Amino acid sequence: MDDHVMTIDGVPVVGEAPPVAVVDPATEQVLAHAPGCSPGQLDEAMGSAERALRGWRRDDGQRRAALRAMAGALEDAVDEVALLLTREQGKPLVDARREVMTAAVWLRYFADLERPREIVQDDERRFVEIQRAPIGVVGAITPWNFPLALAMWKVGPALRAGNTVVLKPSPFTPLSTLLCGRIFAGHLPPGVLNVVSGADALGPLITAHPVPRKISFTGSTATGKRVAVSAGADLKRVTLELGGNDPAILLPDADVAALADTLFWNAFANNGQVCLAVKRVYVHESVHDDLVDALAAVASAVRVGPGTGDGVRLGPVNNAPQYARVSELVGDALRNGGRAVTGGRETDGPGYFYPPTILDGVTAGHRIVEEEQFGPALPIIRYRDVADAVRQANSGMYGLTASVWAQDVDRAAEVATDLDCGQVSINVHGGAVLPNLPFGGHKWSGIGVENGIWGLDGFTEMRVVSRPPRPRADG
């Protein structure tokens, strides 16, 4: 499986820098090598994106048609792309297929999106309109948890707005994105979408490169800060979608039996490797024991195994450093008074399999409560007073998403307005991640938003055009 190639100026390109070994997390064996993009090849990709701009920015109809064709081509290739995604990422095949189809939904949404004109004055004195101009070449950098969906959150709106793109996937999961580059090449003029791969060190070369005028980045907060510094030095525009430590608050009247399954999957889907997964649960003491028992019952019934296995709901953790991190945070909790109600330790290899872990007896101050675990371990924190739960939920520097769970939905909605984050849902977590809604974080969880008209506008510069009035038909 070493025939993976980049797409530069529309054509397949092998790497000139050392290749990157991609490991199958279910076996810990090298699955394939991704090309290493050399600095010279990055220059070529940037140059071709720059050359493609002139034609691409002119014709919105062409852009819409191309995005629709890309969506269709992706759907047609779902079997091949999903299998590759499962092999490199670890997620169950059914989830990989869903991710591919979701990526197509996003492309189609941006093809169809109607952006109303913004005419601010149209009278006998002036005609004044705010136009949305493309920014230029966009450097798009993605993480390994949802490589395709998150790439299309960028590619769809960036291309629709008239920009061209150089896309770099994570070195842990480059293969499915590289494959998409080849699939899309048949539907785009050369240079409009370049896909390059390499080690982490390729990222800073993109953010420091003089050509891109915007960096759209999804990844960790630590890297996001580096991206902001690098892009800031050149006044590049940035959108940063970063980490989260997303709280769920269960109010005293929460119906634990009814919500446990949903809450569990909102925390553990994709093995908890979701920026907006529930990462800590604050539960009122009156329903605490019931919740722990109910979550433990769901966790114990989950089938963990290779993503290609029958009936598997959770695959391996994606990579060795992430596996070590989950182990470390759980170990820290257990050494400091926490109790693993389920799971709590690594399984015997091979494969980065970690059982879904429900942690009880943890409080503020435990690392797994304060930090983003990004894995299959969920701390349950008991509280007495709702105001105190809200204070704890708002503590720390993350502010991505949150949820409030209660039978009294109005009361839950009231609590929701006290939470400092980009999205809060009632009786579900992350219930509003849709192509037409803005998604982004407060505080260290990011800058700017993706999706919807707001996400599209993030790939534009405003241009005010003021001209003498148009001749009026009525004279």
Ligand code: NAD
């Ligand atoms: P990461 O920050 O390690 O890597 C993300 C990407 O940045 C990769 O492509 C990597 O190669 C690249 N990169 C590394 N160093 C770079 C540098 N100095 N300059 C530019 N690029 C560089 O993140 P990850 O481990 O791949 O992803 C997990 C993190 O992503 C979690 O914190 C998660 O919460 C976050 N995430 C956020 C969202 C969101 O929408 N807010 C979505 C998914 C994941």
